[in-house]
Amino acid sequence: MAFRPSEKRKQSNYIIDLNLAPFLSLFVALIPMLLLTAIFQEVGIINLYLPTAEEAVMEDVVPDAESDFTLAVTITPTELSLRKDDQVLFRDSIAEEMNLQGLTAQLVELKGSSPGKKDIVLLLDGSILYQTIIDVMDSVREYEGGELYPDISLADRVVETS
């Protein structure tokens, strides 16, 4: 004699609703809290470099021949140039946009010959806007492959009267 079919099977036809109401209350409380504390625009900082008196003394005692030169980027409304002491390494006239990639490429090359050097001076004209300064600082501080010259000082450009 065959078994009688089980009565339990019939129950599978019922639709079981999960009670999601507690989750809903949790979300309703969490979402406003997270929305209030969410930061959509992150703020970062750039540290300016000021050589201290002790450092200046140290440099006098132990002169590092390899990195004992001054790197300066000059920015005027019409020109962007890079100098190593008195030698001009890069010069570009600003027509519409600055050739920052060219400047970075030149600095990467220079970094290869003297990896210990970290400081650079930006010589700026008074009319240069803050955003432009930051753009130049970004391109001398780092490139995609690593660090370039992170110790950046800002200075006023001395107008040459010759």
Add this chain to the structure above:
Amino acid sequence: MAYAPSKRRGLRSKKPSLFVLNITSMLDMFTILIIFLLKSYSAEGIILTIPADLYLPTSTTQSAPEPGLIIELSQNSLIVDGTVLPVDLAKIENSDSLLIPELLENLSEKVRWYEQISAVNPDVSFTGQMVLEGDRDIPFRLLKKILYTSGQAGFINQSLAVFQKE
């Protein structure tokens, strides 16, 4: 001739119905929102408040802000730690002097205040840390006067606040 109304349907409508709101799809949406918000949530670091009329420049820097004195420099106002200084920025921009007397006085007062506290409480020390929140359209001739004056007052660890690029 119209059909006679179904007797069965008539019977069904008399049944007391239980109304269940289907909230599954709303929960899906909430779950996605929660994950997104949790990802952008940060519980560490200091939060800099930026005034509405101030647009910081954008930069590729990854450094997080450090606590310190906050100087806000917008197109037409100079605010030090929440106090608006009574200065005329256009006049300062065009003056020959690098020093801004009102700012120097205010900052020196702050340095004295820090020193008084650190004399009593050795845990507090004056680090000279300051953050400049400057508008992206400020020219360098004004910026350098702010930086020079705060350096003269003793704030030598200067940093510039920027918006991070994505």
